[in-house]
Amino acid sequence: MEATRDQSVVLGPDIMQEIFANLPVRSYGRMSQVCKDWNRVLKESDRIWRRRFREDFVQGARGGREKLLQNCSSAFMNSSLKIHAREAYMQQLAARTVTDPLVFELEGPSGGIWDVCPVGIDMAVTCTEKGSVQSWNVQYDQLRLMNERLIVPSGAALTDIVVDESLSYAVTCGLDSNFYLIDLLQRKVVKTCDSDLTLKMARSGNLVVTSSPGPTVRIYKGLFDRDPNVELETIPLVGHTDWVRSVCVIEKRGSGTSQLNPGYGGDLALSGADDYYVALFDLESAQLLGRMSAQPSQVHSVAASFDGGIGASGNSTGTVDLWDLKSHNQVGAMEKSSENIHALSFCPDGVTLLAGSDRGLSTWDLRNLKELKRFESEITSVRFSEAGELLFVCSGRRLLCSQLDKLDF
Amino acid sequence: MTEKGRIVKMVSQDQEEFEVEYGVATMSTLIANVLQDVSEETTTVPIPNVNAQVLAKVIEYCRYHYEAKRIDQSEEDIERWNKDFMKVDNKTLFNILIAASFLDIADLLDLGCKTVAGMIKDKSVEQIRELFCIEGDFTEEQEAKMREENNWGSEMSQENNAAQ
Missing domain, CATH: 3.30.710.10 (Potassium Channel Kv1.1; Chain A)
Structure with a gap:
């Protein structure tokens, strides 16, 4: 024992920070268990986290998306971060009483916010009915409005916004039937594409899947291409007979997708329409995989669980149906009053579903299909950040944001 | 000069x-x-x-x-x-x-x-302690608590490792 103690060389916190900064975030949980000193260095070192996130961000912007995703999602899983966040939250709690389950909220100055798209791990962009686009960031437990001046030329209401893989460009669609490509760093519109009227969008790699006031779900190729000469390519997905209200993409990354779709290699899309059906498409082959009937309700919103195994549809009559996306069978239904549910999102914990309607945000426990909590307000969009650690809710002119830890279901 | x-x-x-x-x-x-x-x-x-x-x-x-x-x-x-x-x-x-x-x-x-x-990077807590000649200074309760909290993360990293 003495001999080994002789061997021991104590590296100071500065060096340890450097070492940690070179480790994948997913290993931090393990590192924090080694000894109290290491634990302290990890927990107290804002420097590591700040540097880390900045690097990840840059890497993401250079196209290393997979790495970004891996780091982000494990940052969320990482307990030392969770501990960190929880401690900060406890302090916050001591300072004031939080009555809402949603911790941060901020009012955007220009019109109702119709959609939000999380960007990376601490940012989000929103679009409004007044044709403006804002960016927000969440840092040190605060939600900040970073920029609000960008307004599309026509001033048309913008219904949805998605961000590309590099996290540096966003596409937003307006009620003037245009797509606008926005450079998020330079904060300007770099390209305008005249196209079909689009209501909702979802991104799959470089493709954008859209829903429109019509029976067609469309795949757009080249929307994120900055070259003005590149023509938009459209692939129609046929499977509905009436207005498609909502669309979401189920990414291949989850193991669930490959199980439910062994013959196909790519991402899937789930869509809901006024024809009472929820449809599942394979984006690579543009084929309809299945149709699920939600009769007698029109489907106004759809969402899929993180692993891609379960789909949910929010209906005009206020019910939320759950679907097994493998067998295409209904596996559950949750009923509320007659509210139009137009925002749905699965919580990364896998057992909670958030449903936003004209009247409020409900949280449902999927294990017993019971409603957990309610937040009264008009909700237009509910989105989790890709890594799942932040929840954004659009409510009127306000953007609400919460860290998952702080949501008290 | x-x-x-x-x-x-x-x-x-x-x-x-x-x-x-x-x-x-x-x-x-x-x-x-x-x-x-x-x-x-x-x-x-x-x-x-x-x-x-x-x-x-x-x-x-x-x-x-x-x-x-x-x-x-x-x-x-x-x-x-x-x-x-x-x-x-x-x-x-x-x-x-x-x-x-x-x-x-x-x-x-x-x-x-x-x-x-x-x-x-891929070493367990015990292996790291051995490598650095560090003795764990947490109480057993603390260790158990941390293990529980880290369970999710480590499963995830195993998955990642397997994927690589």
Whole structure:
């Protein structure tokens, strides 16, 4: 024992920070268990986290998306971060009483916010009915409005916004039937594409899947291409007979997708329409995989669980149906009053579903299909950040944001 | 005297003297700063907390990189050399890290930290403790609690490892 103690060389916190900064975030949980000193260095070192996130961000912007995703999602899983966040939250709690389950909220100055798209791990962009686009960031437990001046030329209401893989460009669609490509760093519109009227969008790699006031779900190729000469390519997905209200993409990354779709290699899309059906498409082959009937309700919103195994549809009559996306069978239904549910999102914990309607945000426990909590307000969009650690809710002119830890279901 | 021909004498903790070219010695920001503040005649710099064995390694690193830069050595060659250079026992490695940190040689510190990070990246808590000769100083309750909280994360990392 003495001999080994002789061997021991104590590296100071500065060096340890450097070492940690070179480790994948997913290993931090393990590192924090080694000894109290290491634990302290990890927990107290804002420097590591700040540097880390900045690097990840840059890497993401250079196209290393997979790495970004891996780091982000494990940052969320990482307990030392969770501990960190929880401690900060406890302090916050001591300072004031939080009555809402949603911790941060901020009012955007220009019109109702119709959609939000999380960007990376601490940012989000929103679009409004007044044709403006804002960016927000969440840092040190605060939600900040970073920029609000960008307004599309026509001033048309913008219904949805998605961000590309590099996290540096966003596409937003307006009620003037245009797509606008926005450079998020330079904060300007770099390209305008005249196209079909689009209501909702979802991104799959470089493709954008859209829903429109019509029976067609469309795949757009080249929307994120900055070259003005590149023509938009459209692939129609046929499977509905009436207005498609909502669309979401189920990414291949989850193991669930490959199980439910062994013959196909790519991402899937789930869509809901006024024809009472929820449809599942394979984006690579543009084929309809299945149709699920939600009769007698029109489907106004759809969402899929993180692993891609379960789909949910929010209906005009206020019910939320759950679907097994493998067998295409209904596996559950949750009923509320007659509210139009137009925002749905699965919580990364896998057992909670958030449903936003004209009247409020409900949280449902999927294990017993019971409603957990309610937040009264008009909700237009509910989105989790890709890594799942932040929840954004659009409510009127306000953007609400919460860290998952702080949501008290 | 021109800086080119200038020789700096570095003295280790155990009083061993190393004669080093000015350009090589000043790869250490600390030494560069020291030499800036004193007259040109002064050539001896004591390095009180680095022993001869480690200092020799550090100088070896500086000398190679100084030359590599001068003759425009290829990136691959430098990388290969760095890799070989890092093939030392852990105690020496950690001491090099401390020396690099003290002497403020950013590249060497970075190289060392990356090497250590690579060593411990996929190791278990126990393996890391053994490697660093650290004894766990948490109570059993604390350990259990942490293990529970980390369960999710470690499953995830296993999945990731399997995927790689």
